[in-house]
Amino acid sequence: MKPNPNDRAPLKGPRLGVEIAGVHFKNPVMTASGTFGYGLEFARYMDLNAIGGIVVKGLSMKPIPGNPPPRVYETASGMLNAIGWQNIGAAEFVEEKLPGLRDYDTNVIVNIVGFELEEYLEVARFLNDHPGIHALELNISCPNVGKGGFHFNKDPRDTHRITAEVRKASPRLPLWVKLSPNVTDIREFARAAEEAGADALSVINTLVGMAIDVRSRRPRLRFRTGGLSGPAIKPVALRMVWETCQAVRIPVIGIGGISTTEDALEFLIAGARAVQVGTANFYEPAASERIALGLAEYCRSHRIDDIHEIIGSLKDYE
Amino acid sequence: MLDKKVKIKAVRDLGAGNHLIVIASPEQARLVRPGQFVMLKCVENTGENPLLRRPFTIFNIHRNARSGKPAGVELLVKEVGVGTRRLVSARPGQTLDCLGPQGHGFQLPSDLPSRVTTACLVAGGVGIAPLLLLAESLLALRVKPILFYGGGTVADLVLREPFERLGIDIITSTEDGSHGERGLVTEPLAQFLRIHPRKDIRLYACGPWGMMRAVHELAVGHDLQCEVSLEARMGCGLGACLGCVVASPAAEGRPYLRVCQDGPVMNSRLVRWDIEPV
Incomplete structure (x- = not known):
């Protein structure tokens, strides 16, 4: 067959587009939930059109006040947070934030949270009907709330159950499930979510950690423990993404300490279909744009026509 | 920005x-x-x-x-x-x-409905930082600023010269008595408010949590308005991470306000002083 000249347009540069559950992403770089607000906060610091998608701050049906401060503390190459799901609620998001986000040529993924199963289903049903949302990311892995979400990531059977129920509650939207690293074997949870109908997996959420002020002998966070994020967790995240990619057939989105183009490449080589940039957004608001541009530049300089030549290309020793 | x-x-x-x-x-x-x-x-x-x-x-x-x-x-x-x-x-x-x-800076008397003739600027140590630009703006609006400046010892009372050059009243205090009055900065402030029982005074404070809390309580006691410049550990500084919040009693449905966006300057009555954010 003669190659279609439009398929290979060398002047247009490398093809960075990926598909996740039937949704096209112009490139595999997104921003991670909780690190990018509702997206619009960053519009004056970067070009939101330059990235494949924005995963907005976890939303519940009703607003959640969050935890009392202090909520954040910087640690070696990372940070601890215990925000506690503070959010404006799905209705206000759809009313106040989503119209502004729809002005940008990027995909909007809504991370959903809840304390009880029924709350997850309520917000999933509500968002299912709203245009401008490209996928739901089911957050069952936040370590910073007293009950609820986290509970569904303690036993693969619970992960299966909530995934299947949310799947039914929002039939129109692709469902991603964000997994916790605070488990013995993440592959069991990955398989449970896949079997229950998840379209993709986001791997990983934060690792539970702690810091203490030796002067006052109090924890640095009022919640006592918090989620560790940033470059400190990248090797753990990469290992878990690689393991998950071996265990399931659905796409895996790599998350955990990604702050450079090279970091993103590592996750893609390990098998991730796309990546999310998290904590780096805090200290470099345009980090995700820089990484997306960096991937294009990497492909150009290495004569790679399509990002799929990188995805899952991990080599073994002889 | x-x-x-x-x-x-x-x-x-x-x-x-x-x-x-x-x-x-x-x-x-x-x-x-x-x-x-x-x-x-x-x-x-x-x-x-x-x-x-x-x-x-x-x-x-x-x-x-x-x-x-x-x-x-x-x-x-x-x-x-x-x-x-x-x-x-x-x-x-x-x-x-x-x-x-x-962030959200100070409300100047020109933005306020009620008349303000005197502003008490209260600083504890490096809490002096936001008050110079404020003092200049107040002078331009013909409001009289008085600086109450306290610290542990004289070495904590940094950057007094730019305020002296403005020619404003400066009342210093140190806990060890090495400069100005001995004791906490809130003592000369309380004395001033006692002998000037007027409604056209506005308070502006920046310093340790306990100091700002004491200034807030004086403001409430004298039925005056008080703005505080708050400090918090921040993740992003642009309103996204929700890490730098302070607890608030007034905000209905919004029990936490972001220091980076809703502050760092807030009316002291918007702050719950029983929950220290750092």
Whole structure:
């Protein structure tokens, strides 16, 4: 067959587009939930059109006040947070934030949270009907709330159950499930979510950690423990993404300490279909744009026509 | 507001771990309103530790010696940890990431419905940082600023000269009696409010949590309005991470306010003083 000249347009540069559950992403770089607000906060610091998608701050049906401060503390190459799901609620998001986000040529993924199963289903049903949302990311892995979400990531059977129920509650939207690293074997949870109908997996959420002020002998966070994020967790995240990619057939989105183009490449080589940039957004608001541009530049300089030549290309020793 | 690579122009040692850092950034300097801050990376490379930028109140606008036009900002930095230690050891000419000016500054009497003739500016140590630009703005509005400036010892009372040059009343106090009255800064303030039982006084405070809480209580006791410039550990400084919140009694359905966006300056009645954010 003669190659279609439009398929290979060398002047247009490398093809960075990926598909996740039937949704096209112009490139595999997104921003991670909780690190990018509702997206619009960053519009004056970067070009939101330059990235494949924005995963907005976890939303519940009703607003959640969050935890009392202090909520954040910087640690070696990372940070601890215990925000506690503070959010404006799905209705206000759809009313106040989503119209502004729809002005940008990027995909909007809504991370959903809840304390009880029924709350997850309520917000999933509500968002299912709203245009401008490209996928739901089911957050069952936040370590910073007293009950609820986290509970569904303690036993693969619970992960299966909530995934299947949310799947039914929002039939129109692709469902991603964000997994916790605070488990013995993440592959069991990955398989449970896949079997229950998840379209993709986001791997990983934060690792539970702690810091203490030796002067006052109090924890640095009022919640006592918090989620560790940033470059400190990248090797753990990469290992878990690689393991998950071996265990399931659905796409895996790599998350955990990604702050450079090279970091993103590592996750893609390990098998991730796309990546999310998290904590780096805090200290470099345009980090995700820089990484997306960096991937294009990497492909150009290495004569790679399509990002799929990188995805899952991990080599073994002889 | 803007995210810029800026150059350090000078680092001046003020003693007792305090430094005045001058940053060259005309574009950002032109936008500053009293009480705003910048998020400054403490080391040259964006990806280097410490990762998170640190918030610093803008002490003054640095002006071009010849033209008088804004050329940069002056920041008062006290060494308290890893980030500030790296920052104060930076050399002139070094480049840093600087986001700002950020946040909600002071409400000036010109924006207020009620008449204000006198402003009590209350500072504890490096809490002096937001008050110089405020004092200048107040003078321009013909409001009389009085500075109550307290510290542990005389070395904590940094940067008094720019206030002296404004010719305003300055009442100092130190806990060890090495300068001004012996005791806490709130004592001369309480005395002043006792002998001037007027309604056209407004309070502005910045300092340790306990000091601001005491000033707030005096304001409530005298039925006066008080604004406080708050401090918190911040993740992003642009309203996204929700890490820097302070608990609030007044905000219905919003029990937490972001210091970086809703503050750093807030009416003291919007703050729950029983939950310290740091």
